Amino acid sequence: MAFRRFLRGSVPWEHLEGVTRAVMERYDEPSARVTFLDADNWLSTPFVVNDRWFVKVITQQNSLVHGLLTRGRNLGAFSSGTEGFFEHFGTPYEMAQHELAATERMRDLGIDAPEPVEAFEYEGMGVLVLSYLRDFETLDDLPRESIERHTPTVFRDLHRMHEHGLAHGDFRCENVLVADDEVYFIDATSVREDAIADARAYDLACALGALEPLVGAPLAVDAASAVYDASELLAAEEFLDFVNLRPDHDFDAAAIRGAVEKRALDNDVV
Structure with missing residues (x-):
């Protein structure tokens, strides 16, 4: 201590x-x-x-x-x-x-x-x-049904960052706030621009890892796959073990891998 x-x-x-x-x-x-x-x-x-x-x-x-x-x-x-x-x-x-x-x-x-x-x-x-956002809650403090409802928005906004060459770099549920039923991102960190592809895969792995304990791997992967293709999900899979070493992440990496690989098989990627 x-x-x-x-x-x-x-x-x-x-x-x-x-x-x-x-x-x-x-x-x-x-x-x-x-x-x-x-x-x-x-x-x-x-x-x-x-x-x-x-x-x-x-x-x-x-x-x-x-x-x-x-x-x-x-x-x-x-x-x-x-x-x-x-x-x-x-x-x-x-x-x-x-x-x-x-x-x-x-x-x-x-x-x-x-x-x-x-x-x-x-x-x-x-x-x-x-x-200052008044009366906010962090994503992980919401009831499960509310988290499920906001999960597609989380992946949509993360994908929008990635489409425009921005990576968050520190995705955790504590860095996603909900106020007036709107999702807000905070605490973005810095990543090297020449390594942006890896940083995006890391972001996606963090998001999947953060949401898996809250909504389950199938729902998290389904929501991500609405905006990310199977190859991007497979790239994120490579970072799951690294992300799971962080003290602020604790998730079932095997369950996420299973859901990602099923999605890839369904799309004939593997």
Whole structure:
């Protein structure tokens, strides 16, 4: 537990107060009510100002942890027979800028995401500001019937990213929010553009792995196959074991393989 606390780190209270004052000044807020989110996040400290501004504070320690995670994930990609495709940025401010740009790109593609506001630097920290979604739930907190209803939208939006040369890079149900019955993507990370095909297959493997425990492999694969062809599903299959090593994924890889291979056989791909 001590090691986990070290990795997660903390932001001194006076720095959080300073960031809050900066937000108040930038957006003409006469006072601030700050709500800290119950999030197990090693890459930032998130909080909400006046139920309007979602703020992520990224420290140098968060950047260090991101670099360690990036190297570990790239080693895992090597074990799957591909080059590493995750990218790391040198400073907390660059991390904030990247997430802002990724959020803007998703919205430009017609994918629902919180409205990006800005990224700025404060005392060597990166600060990302987005609009705050009120009354949201993460995908995995919904009843099964609601998850089943939203699953086709999840794969449709992921496929739209992939069609336009964008990969999410960190698909987890915690990064899919549902507010007012609409699906929103958050926390996109960075992948190397020259390895985008592998990154897309990894994204798809993550999505199948995240949804299999919630809706079952057949339904997840059927929903994916509405927008991905059998060869793309088979490419994702190559990353299932790698994805299942992640502590935030736990799924029946054999069940997904069976459903994917059945779909491929039905389409005479294998």
